Amino acid sequence: MGFKPMIFANRTAVIATMHGKEKVIAPILRQEFGISAIVSPNLNTDQFGTFTRDLNRTGTQIEAARFKAEAALLLADQSLAISSEGSFFPHPLLGIPCDREIVMLLDRANDLEIVGEEMSVTTNFDCKLVKNWQEIEKFAQKVGFPDHGLVAIAPNGIITKGITSVTELSEIVERTFAMFPSEVLRLETDMRAFYNPTRMINIEKATLNLVNKMHSLCPQCHTPGFAITEYKSGLRCSLCGSPTELTRAAVYRCQKCDFRQEVAFPNGAEAADPQYCPYCNP
Ligand SMILES: [Zn+2]
Ligand SMILES: [Zn+2]
Structure with a gap:
């Protein structure tokens, strides 16, 4: 019989997300602890940094997650918050793109911060400068478009995010090459969770890691979050x-x-x- 940490039982957690991450996070918390999740009202998490380069990232990954969780607590007037933050970089040993997802629990009632983590080389994170439809098709296929969204950046700096259909993509391509016939279009994978099912799976794994740590109690004082440091x-x-x-x-x-x-x-x-x-x- 597993002992469930009672301090989380039947509480309400505010999830700090704009990009549908609650779809993978909320069911796990409900099943494991009876936590009901609400999505943070009016929270523009993009103010803390995005993957589409229009804003700089705030501090480190954990700091960014903490900022989001704290902002969500204030807005929702709750004591329990969940936030998530992803980071993409070359794997330190393998050199291939790697996705580090963290899911943070911030519990003001018990003064606790627990961080779940998933490091994965399963990611479509990529970008390419393209100059014709053949190159575009090749890149789109490689990164799992249209199930995975794309971002297009025109030579004049105009950014189009969340491209999820061939029609939409070809319109942007035609328009760009009509305006800038001899230049290149920059295509990037849209890494926002809602546009990236592969990333969503990694967020789910980070949530399961968080749950393991919430279940792990200190042998001395029984506080949850007894984890490897x-x-x-x-x-x-x-x-x-x-x-x-x-x-x-x-x-x-x-x-x-x-x-x-x-x-x-x-x-x-x-x-x-x-x-x-x-x-x-x-
Ligand atoms: Zn030896
Ligand atoms: Zn302890």
């Missing part, structure tokens, strides 16, 4: 026993009472393959 390297080589750069332990920490717990071998392996050993494979 640090990894320790030094997993020993299976051949010679030398410490390697691989993860040896995860450290869980409670944000209320600061209780810490080290869990050995969080990735399952109790020894490192000699290929990662500085002595066996220098």
Whole structure:
């Protein structure tokens, strides 16, 4: 029998979103905790930064999510808020585009902030300068258009967002090349959740990660959000026993009472393959 953290039970959460993220977030919170979700009234989350370059991003990803959650709490006069923030960048090891989604719970009644996260290389994040219909078709197909929306930026800087039909796209293309016959059109994937089902799946996964952390209670004070805050390297080589750069332990920490717990071998392996050993494979 799973013990459900009672501090969230049957509360109302305001979801800070303009782009339909509540469709994946709300059902999970209802099922897990009986939380009813309302969408933040009058919240223009685009003021905190968008993916379409017309505004700069505010602070770091977590700061941006916190700003949104705080603004939603004020507007809705609630004590529980959920916000979400995505970031797209080249994967540090693989170099391919990667989507980091966070879903934050801010609980003013209990003074808690819990962050769910999903890092995924499953994303269509891309852009291309195109000069003819053949290149446009190729790019559109690659990024999953029209199920996934597009953004077009004309040489004069005019931005059209949320393009979801071939008719709409061809109109923009015709108009642009009529005005600027020898120039290029910039196409980008529209990364707003409502226009990007692939991103929506990653937001759903980040929500499930948040739920896991909400279920994880501090062994000492029973506050939810008892989660990994640090990894320790030094997993020993299976051949010679030398410490390697691989993860040896995860450290869980409670944000209320600061209780810490080290869990050995969080990735399952109790020894490192000699290929990662500085002595066996220098
Ligand atoms: Zn604690
Ligand atoms: Zn070794």
